[in-house]
Amino acid sequence: MFSVTDPAIRSYILYSSILALKVLFMAVLTGRVRYGKKIFANEEDAKFVKGKLKLDDPDVERVRRAHLNDLENIPAFWILGALYLTTGPIAEFACVLFRWYTGCRIVHTFVYAVKPMPQPVRGIVYGISYLINCYMAIQIIWHYSGAL
Amino acid sequence: MFSVTDPAIRSYILYSSILALKVLFMAVLTGRVRYGKKIFANEEDAKFVKGKLKLDDPDVERVRRAHLNDLENIPAFWILGALYLTTGPIAEFACVLFRWYTGCRIVHTFVYAVKPMPQPVRGIVYGISYLINCYMAIQIIWHYSGAL
Amino acid sequence: MFSVTDPAIRSYILYSSILALKVLFMAVLTGRVRYGKKIFANEEDAKFVKGKLKLDDPDVERVRRAHLNDLENIPAFWILGALYLTTGPIAEFACVLFRWYTGCRIVHTFVYAVKPMPQPVRGIVYGISYLINCYMAIQIIWHYSGAL
Numbered sequence: 329m330f331s332v333t334d335p336a337i338r339s340y341i342l343y344s345s346i347l348a349l350k351v352l353f354m355a356v357l358t359g360r361v362r363y364g365k366k367i368f369a370n371e372e373d374a375k376f377v378k379g380k381l382k383l384d385d386p387d388v389e390r391v392r393r394a395h396l397n398d399l400e401n402i403p404a405f406w407i408l409g410a411l412y413l414t415t416g417p418i419a420e421f422a423c424v425l426f427r428w429y430t431g432c433r434i435v436h437t438f439v440y441a442v443k444p445m446p447q448p449v450r451g452i453v454y455g456i457s458y459l460i461n462c463y464m465a466i467q468i469i470w471h472y473s474g475a476l
Numbered sequence: 477m478f479s480v481t482d483p484a485i486r487s488y489i490l491y492s493s494i495l496a497l498k499v500l501f502m503a504v505l506t507g508r509v510r511y512g513k514k515i516f517a518n519e520e521d522a523k524f525v526k527g528k529l530k531l532d533d534p535d536v537e538r539v540r541r542a543h544l545n546d547l548e549n550i551p552a553f554w555i556l557g558a559l560y561l562t563t564g565p566i567a568e569f570a571c572v573l574f575r576w577y578t579g580c581r582i583v584h585t586f587v588y589a590v591k592p593m594p595q596p597v598r599g600i601v602y603g604i605s606y607l608i609n610c611y612m613a614i615q616i617i618w619h620y621s622g623a624l
Numbered sequence: 625m626f627s628v629t630d631p632a633i634r635s636y637i638l639y640s641s642i643l644a645l646k647v648l649f650m651a652v653l654t655g656r657v658r659y660g661k662k663i664f665a666n667e668e669d670a671k672f673v674k675g676k677l678k679l680d681d682p683d684v685e686r687v688r689r690a691h692l693n694d695l696e697n698i699p700a701f702w703i704l705g706a707l708y709l710t711t712g713p714i715a716e717f718a719c720v721l722f723r724w725y726t727g728c729r730i731v732h733t734f735v736y737a738v739k740p741m742p743q744p745v746r747g748i749v750y751g752i753s754y755l756i757n758c759y760m761a762i763q764i765i766w767h768y769s770g771a772l
Contacts, residue, residue, distance in 0.1 A: 332710050338771035341707050345764040348700045352757055355696065369689060376743035383685075389531075393517060395696065400503065400543065403551045403699045404496045411489050414480050423771075447524035461500055468493040475486035475571075537679070541665060548651065548691065551699045552644045559637050562628050595672035609648055616641040623634035623719075 336419040340409050343426040347402050350434060354395040357441050361387050394441035397454075398433070404461050405429055412464040415471040425460050432457040484567040488557050491574040495550050498582060502543040505589050509535050542589035545602075546581070552609050553577055560612040563619040573608050580605040632715040636705050639722040643698050646730060650691040653737050657683050690737035693750075694729070700757050701725055708760040711767040721756050728753040 330337060362368055366379035367388060374381045382388075409426060432453040439445040439453070478485060510516060514527035515536060522529045530536075557574060580601040587593040587601070626633060658664055662675035663684060670677045678684075705722060728749040735741040735749070 335771065338768050341710060341764060342768040342771040344703055345707055345761050345768070348704050349758065349761040349765065351696070351700055352754065352761065355754065370686070370740075372740060372743045372746070376747075383680075384531075390518070396544075396692075399547050399695050399699075400499070403547075403554070403703075404499055406699070406703045407492055407551075407554045408496050411493055414489060444518075444520060447520045450520070451524075458500065458503065462497065465493050465497040465500065468489060469497065472486050472490040472493070475483065475490040532679075538666070544692075547695050548647070551695075551702070552647055555640055555699075555702045556644050559641055562637060592666075592668060595668045598668070599672075606648065606651065610645065613641050613645040613648065616637060617645065620634050620638040620641070623631065623638040 330413070334419070336413055336417070336422040339423040339426050340413060343430040344406055344409060346430055347405065347433060350430075350437060351395075351398050351402055354391065354398060354437070354441070357437075358388065358391045358395065361385075361391055390444065391441045394437055397440070398437070401457060401461065402433065404465075405457075408461055408464040408468065411468045415467055417467070425464065429457050429460045432460075478561070482567070484561055484565070484570040487567075487571040487574050488561060491578040492554055492557060494578055495553065495581060498578075498585060499543075499546050499550055502539065502546060502585070502589070505585075506536065506539045506543065509533075509539055538592070539589045542585055545588070546585070549605060549609065550581065552613075553605075556609055556612040556616065559616045563615055565615070573612065577605050577608045580608075626709070630715070632709055632713070632718040635719040635722050636709060639726040640702055640705060642726055643701065643729060646726075646733060647691075647694050647698055650687065650694060650733070650737070653733075654684065654687045654691065657681075657687055686740070687737045690733055693736070694733070697753060697757065698729065700761075701753075704757055704760040704764065707764045711763055713763070721760065725753050725756045728756075 332338065332341070362379075363377070365385060365387065366377065367382045367385045368374040368377070368379050369381070369383055371381060373379070409429075412425075413422065435453045436450060436457065439450045480486065480489070510527075511525070513533060513535065514525065515530045515533045516522040516525075516527050517529070517531055519529060521527070557577075560573075561570060583601045584598060584605065587598045628634065628637070658675075659673070661681060661683065662673065663678045663681045664670040664673075664675050665677070665679055667677060669675070705725075708721075709718065731749045732746060732753065735746045
């Protein structure tokens with residue numbers, strides 16, 4: 329019934345992996361700021377590179393907020409995207425949702441943690457990705473509501 | 477072997493999606509407190525709605541702790557619930573676990589972030605959901621221990 | 625096509641569950657420090673066990689950083705490991721990746737939150753697990769790049 333030759337499933341797999349790589353990349357962004365300013369959260373890290381201990385640097389905290397926002401939203405996409413495919417959506421439409429979700433989350437990271445921009449840019453891309461997650465959740469709940 | 481007509485799988489899909497929607501809802505709760513008190517974590521957000529910058533507001537932090545607690549527990553449920561179904565549990569029992577897990581996590585959010593209540597209410601619902609996750613993890617590890 | 629008798633799938637299921645149990649165990653580590661020092665993040669918790677309220681205890685924060693680092697990396701492994709198996713890797717090699725990933729994350733927790741050790745121990749085990757995640761992500765993206 330489910331096959332990796334199905335275009336919607338292939339799209340889900342591809343975009344989920346791109347998002348995972350994007351989440352992993354946040355560690356590079358945090359590291360770049362930490363090493364650039366020589367500011368660390370652990371004594372053993374500060375000692376190792378002769379940096380100093382600081383837990384409230386605004387530049388580090390900004391990247392960490394962007395990272396946390398990913399964790400609040402992207403694992404939900406991973407599960408919802410997979411379960412949404414079991415409700416039998418139109419393949420082209422599912423692909424559009426996955427593509428937009430991923431695009432918005434990449435722009436979100438860029439305007440949040442790479443090059444901060446005035447609102448409402450971040451709000452808009454966050455909102456679109458958020459609504460896509462909610463839409464998929466509601467579709468699944470509706471489709472399987474008999475299992476309550 | 478696995479089919480979306482299986483009652484335990486339908487139950488897993490339904491409750492996983494309800495939990496995902498619940499996690500997404502935390503952003504609404506945080507936003508409600510932020511906009512109510514006009515307190516923001518980013519300069520561009522504060523500027524946009526003429527609020528102020530503050531990172532340690534106790535009401536915002538409470539909701540964020542509830543949100544983080546979700547991230548510590550619910551993605552683990554998503555993976556454990558799915559893998560647990562591959563161990564061939566009794567369908568009715570699996571459904572009961574999924575239903576209780578979801579119910580406890582919803583109550584957890586309510587008594588943590590919506591209407592704070594004295595302990596041990598939150599401790600009890602947290603504990604039940606925690607033990608369900610542990611139970612499923614141990615069952616799976618036991619079942620597949622030959623693959624170590 | 626995919627069967628729970630496949631050795632690579634069995635390995636994925638086993639190690640994913642071990643990692644889930646490890647993530648859940650972080651709550652025990654945090655609780656141990658909190659109860660040991662009688663330091664809590666919520667008023668109702670402090671009242672319940674006659675402890676005090678404190679949000680910046682260095683020992684608690686260290687365990688929480690280790691926990692957050694898990695959330696930044698392990699859910700990505702859960703999704704990437706599963707999707708990587710759909711690209712048809714050599715079973716033995718996939719098992720090695722899963723085993724090393726899990727081993728490194730367990731050592732990471734130990735040297736971060738149980739018995740802090742000088743760098744670069746934590747950096748090395750973190751780096752290996754990080755590269756395994758990146759490797760799987762790139763393999764999947766490469767394999768499904770036609771679905772862009």
